[in-house]
Amino acid sequence: MAVTGILGKKIGMTQVFDEKGEVHPITVLQAGPCVITQLKTATRDGYDAAQIGLVEFVKESRLNQPMRGHFAKHNLPPVKFAREVDIIVDAVSGDGDQTKVGDRVLVDILDGEKFVDVVGTSKGRGFAGVVKRHHFGGGPKSHGSMFTINGSIGSSAFPSRVFAGMRMGGHMGNAKVTVRNLRILGVDKDENLLVVEGAVPGPNGGYVVITKAKKPPRERRGFAGSGTVDPLKASKRAIKKK
Numbered sequence: 001m002a003v004t005g006i007l008g009k010k011i012g013m014t015q016v017f018d019e020k021g022e023v024h025p026i027t028v029l030q031a032g033p034c035v036i037t038q039l040k041t042a043t044r045d046g047y048d049a050a051q052i053g054l055v056e057f058v059k060e061s062r063l064n065q066p067m068r069g070h071f072a073k074h075n076l077p078p079v080k081f082a083r084e085v086d087i088i089v090d091a092v093s094g095d096g097d098q099t100k101v102g103d104r105v106l107v108d109i110l111d112g113e114k115f116v117d118v119v120g121t122s123k124g125r126g127f128a129g130v131v132k133r134h135h136f137g138g139g140p141k142s143h144g145s146m147f148t149i150n151g152s153i154g155s156s157a158f159p160s161r162v163f164a165g166m167r168m169g170g171h172m173g174n175a176k177v178t179v180r181n182l183r184i185l186g187v188d189k190d191e192n193l194l195v196v197e198g199a200v201p202g203p204n205g206g207y208v209v210i211t212k213a214k215k216p217p218r219e220r221r222g223f224a225g226s227g228t229v230d231p232l233k234a235s236k237r238a239i240k241k242k
Contacts, residue, residue, distance in 0.1 A: 002099045003109060005085030005211035006032050007054040008194070010120065012204045016185070024197055026185060029118075031194040031210055034105040037076055040084070050087045052105050053079030054207070074101045081207045107192050115181045115213035116194075120202035124174035134167045177201035181213050 008031040015023050038051035058080045060068060071078055087099055110116065130136040130150040138147040150169065155162055179200060186195035200208060 002088040003036070003050050003052065003085055003105050004088060005052075005083075005209060006105050006107065006109060007034050007052060007081060007083060008032060008192075008208050008210055009054075010200050010202055010204055010206050010208055011193075013199065024185075025199065027182075027196050027198065027200045029194045029196065029200065029208060029210065030192055031107040031110070032105055032192045035076060035079070036099065036101050036103045036105065037071065037074070037079065037082060039087075039099065039101060048087055048089050049084045050099060051082055051084050053082035055079060056081075076102065083209050085209070085211060106189070107187055107194055108189055110184065110187060110194065110210075110212070113184060113212055115183055115216040116196060117178060117180045117211050117213050118182055118196070118200050119176065119178045119209040119211075120200055120206055122173045122175055122177045122201045123203055125172040127170065128172035129169045130167060133169060133172045136167075180215070181217055 008029045011028040011030055013025060013027050015025050017023055033055045034052040035055055036050050037053045040047060040049040040051070042048050053076075055077060056079070058078050060078045062080070063071075063078050068078070125132070129148050131138050131148045136150060139145055139149065139151065141147045150167075153162060153166055153168065179198065182196040182198045182200070184194065185197050187193070188195075194210065202208065
């Protein structure tokens with residue numbers, strides 16, 4: 001399958017212990033099943049991509065008329081959540097002929113992958129102050145002190161305005177957030193489950209886009225400290241030689 005990503009939902013978080021007894025936070029994701037609903041080509045649209053939809057029960061009446069016609073054109077089931085993902089262009093033919101509308105996209109596309117990038121929508125926090133939104137330290141917490149205010153913002157007679165991007169109170173959350181290079185710890189092909197190490201933005205049940213890592217980290221070979229000289233052992237060897 002030439003598709004590089006899959007849609008899913010965040011099920012929840014838990015923790016596991018490794019063989020050393022160290023705890024690792026993990027997130028369980030439902031990855032698919034998905035169906036390809038549209039293909040974009042470089043000759044027609046200017047870029048290569050595939051529109052995929054998460055297959056789940058949704059009433060057709062919940063969709064607007066353009067989306068109903070879009071799915072009925074290829075006799076596809078109605079989907080509520082659809083996004084575009086990149087496809088791997090065939091190096092020989094120069095196109096993505098091996099992928100066609102109606103093909104299923106399952107979690108097995110991540111076989112052999114070690115890291116994934118996850119895109120989700122963060123939880124909406126409403127209007128938040130600078131302490132919660134930007135992690136300011138705040139003022140004195142004595143009696144009568146409003147310690148959560150941000151204080152002076154540095155504007156006076158000149159320039160007599162507030163600079164754009166000033167860290168102040170305002171709307172927090174409900175934004176598109178991308179978390180890169182989450183390590184894959186397990187794949188369940190029967191239940192379409194993906195277990196990754198770390199946190200994923202959004203609430204439980206929130207929609208996410210899971211793609212193969214674009215810039216995976218370099219794996220360290222051996223163990224930390226290999227090839228270095230232990231000064232304590234080196235001094236003991238020097239004493240024995242004397």
